[in-house]
Amino acid sequence: MQDDSKLKSVFRFAWFYSAFQDAIGARKSWDWFVNQHLRPVRGQKIVDIGCGTGDVLNMLPDVEYVGIDISEPYVELARRRFAKRGTFMAGTAASCKDHPALANADIVMCCCVLHHLDDPEVRDVFDLAQRNLKPNGRFVGMEPCMLRHQTGPSRWIMSKDRGQNVRVEREWRALLHEDFPFVNTDVLTGLIRLPYVHIALDASKQPLA
Secondary structure (H helix, E strand, O other), rough: EEEOHHHEEEEEEHHHHHHHHHHHOOHHHHHHHHHHHHOOOOOOOEEEEOOOHHHHHOOOOOOEEEEEEHHHHHHHHHHHHOOOOOOOOOOOOHHHHOOHHHHOOOEEEEOOOOHHHOOHHHHHHHHHHHEEEEEEEEEEEEEEEEOOOOOOHHHHHHHHHOOOOOOOOOHHHHHHHHHOEEEEEEEOOOOOOOHHHEEEEEEEEOOOO
């Protein structure tokens, strides 16, 4: 579930979303995510669920990239910006999971999207990944994560997130384990200028290296 009430409705506009991400220092978190967690290799096939405006392509090597997003305006902007570097489609994980363009992926990534989804919708994302990953492929993600004991300011700011399904670590792990036998998680702080807590998700059908 996503809260687009009142002032939060402005995030529907791609230009405002991108400007806000720059303001809170999200590029720092993306740099960490790509270099330390995603670890892309030239020539790999990467499927990005919730690709937004395709900004991550600025940080990737020469890969076969397929982006999916529910927002038609975001997808149209991504196509205009990165038509030569990727394929973009509008839809949900449930509607796109059997699309042939997704098959045989080395990595399925989903970053800061799952906390906008309820449990059945998250299962759709993990099902898409499980169906389309190579046997040695990885699902990789990063999401906000609540703590059992957390400072008041951090808990308050995170409670105002548009995504209304911020989970604790054990809940993220339990959902991943429904589709993947091998799961790693790392809880992170200090990735953006706000007092947010994030969790890095890594899962596969074979033992993680």
